Amino acid sequence: MGKSKIIGIIPARLGSKRLAGKPLVKISGKPLIQRVYESATQSKRLDRLMVVTDSSKISDLVFAFGGEAYVSLRNHPTGTDRVAEVARNLNCDLVINIQCDLPYFPPTLIDLLVSSMLREKSVQVGTLATRINDRAKLRNPNVVKVVLDKSGFALYFSRHPVPYIRSHGSIGQAETSSRRKALAGIDLKRLFFYEHIGIYGFRRDFLIKFSSLKQTPLEKLEGLEQLRVLENGYKIKVYLTQYKPVTLDAPADLKKLRTQKRGEGR
Numbered sequence: 001m002g003k004s005k006i007i008g009i010i011p012a013r014l015g016s017k018r019l020a021g022k023p024l025v026k027i028s029g030k031p032l033i034q035r036v037y038e039s040a041t042q043s044k045r046l047d048r049l050m051v052v053t054d055s056s057k058i059s060d061l062v063f064a065f066g067g068e069a070y071v072s073l074r075n076h077p078t079g080t081d082r083v084a085e086v087a088r089n090l091n092c093d094l095v096i097n098i099q100c101d102l103p104y105f106p107p108t109l110i111d112l113l114v115s116s117m118l119r120e121k122s123v124q125v126g127t128l129a130t131r132i133n134d135r136a137k138l139r140n141p142n143v144v145k146v147v148l149d150k151s152g153f154a155l156y157f158s159r160h161p162v163p164y165i166r167s168h169g170s171i172g173q174a175e176t177s178s179r180r181k182a183l184a185g186i187d188l189k190r191l192f193f194y195e196h197i198g199i200y201g202f203r204r205d206f207l208i209k210f211s212s213l214k215q216t217p218l219e220k221l222e223g224l225e226q227l228r229v230l231e232n233g234y235k236i237k238v239y240l241t242q243y244k245p246v247t248l249d250a251p252a253d254l255k256k257l258r259t260q261k262r263g264e265g266r
Contacts, residue, residue: 004093005047005091005092005093005094006046006047006092006094006096006114007046007047007048007050007087007090007092007095008043008046008049008095008110009049009050009051009097010033010037010040010050010051010098010099011051011053011079011080011083011097012033013053013054013079013082014054014057014058019249019250022100023053023058024057025248025254027103027254031061032101032248033051033058033061033062033100034062034065034067035103035104036098036100036101036102036103036105037062037065039103039105039106039107040107040110041107042107044107045110045111045115046110047092048092049067049068050068050070050086051067051068051069051070052069052072052082052083052085052086053071053072053082054071054072054076054082055071056071059071072085072086073085077215077225078225079099079100080097080200080210080211080225080226081210081211084210085211087204088208090204093204094114094117094201094202094204095201095202095203095204096110096113096114096199096201097200098199099198099199101198101248101249102199102247102248103248104246105197105243105245109197109243110199112128112239113126113127113128113239114201116237116239117201117237120237123235124202124203125201125203125206125210125226125229125234125235125236125237126201126236126237126238127154127199127200127201127226127236127237127239128196128199128238128240128241129146129148129194129195129196129239129240129241130195130241130242130243130244130245131192131193131194131195132145133244138193139161141159141160142159142247142250142253143159143247144157144158144159144195144196144224145157145158145159145160145162145193145194145196146196147163147194148194148238152239154226154236154237155230156227156230157227157230158224159223161193162193194240196238197243198247200226206234210228210229213228213232215228216228216231217231218231219231
């Protein structure tokens with residue numbers, strides 16, 4: 001059996017709802033899309049890397065710094081659908097969807113995901129998560145949370161703090177007191193909450209199948225495309241890492257990112 005071919009694709013949309021022109025926002029002198037691209041190029045497991053975008057402004061920028069870019073032929077409801085458009089014409093085994101919100105992520109995250117999926121041949125979709133140790137992240141709807149089963153597969157993704165804790169003195173008191181007070185009572189050393197990290201691995205054929213499925217109710221409600229996989233009865237394997245991401249989702253994140261040092265986290 002020959003070596004598996006792995007292709008990384010970064011979907012980048014100009015009209016981000018929470019932060020307009022997000023891929024072009026400069027972080028320490030370089031546009032976000034360039035930061036993400038340069039981090040991904042350091043992966044030891046990718047055979048090819050490209051950006052797929054809805055904007056010639058972004059593609060021109062990518063070409064200017066020496067990257068590969070593709071302008072999608074039509075509008076897509078999600079970044080993964082945009083990635084699937086390109087994957088249809090690629091000869092590869094795995095497609096790694098790298099979201100454009102992690103400018104300083106370590107390339108070992110990609111290597112971890114690829115290695116894990118090559119080892120577990122039955123996994124059709126894989127992604128990453130890390131334990132939450134910051135209560136502010138529990139309150140932040142831009143931080144996506146994931147609940148896992150005993151085998152490490154995703155049960156649900158949400159922008160809300162999940163699981164809901166009904167016991168006295170914790171999040172269950174949100175019904176009778178402020179949510180902030182309830183969240184403050186959670187012992188994050190004892191109770192596990194997981195933050196989803198926006199890097200996905202897809203078997204190419206499953207990615208194409210995904211794009212043929214209609215958007216699902218929970219996907220639309222939460223604004224999370226991975227729920228389309230779960231709502232259609234398929235599984236997502238979640239691999240854990242200790243890396244604590246700082247992402248660019250909203251204007252308030254800019255200050256954090258501009259002061260974050262390259263290589264922070266694990």
